[in-house]
Amino acid sequence: MAGRGRPRKNFKDALPEGFAETADSAKTEELRSMVSRFALDMSKIEEERKNNEAIKSAKEAMKELVGPYSETISVLKKKIRYIAQILEERGAK
Numbered sequence: 001m002a003g004r005g006r007p008r009k010n011f012k013d014a015l016p017e018g019f020a021e022t023a024d025s026a027k028t029e030e031l032r033s034m035v036s037r038f039a040l041d042m043s044k045i046e047e048e049r050k051n052n053e054a055i056k057s058a059k060e061a062m063k064e065l066v067g068p069y070s071e072t073i074s075v076l077k078k079k080i081r082y083i084a085q086i087l088e089e090r091g092a093k
Helices: 019-025 028-050 053-089
Strands: none
């Protein structure tokens, strides 16, 4: 961007074909409008994802599968903290 003193980040490789050219040639107000529209689109998509029953079911299944591992890790961390506390009380480092 000329005049701003900051180099433009290179996102072009990840953009859909032709988008960079469209954005580069757009007026400032058009760019602001595009940002607003894209933000609204993202919000709608995030809401749809949040309410997707298949995703909810998969997350719940994942919680059930991971639960025993997480629980065991939590207990092991508590044991380590307790031992660290004992060592600290004894003046050991």
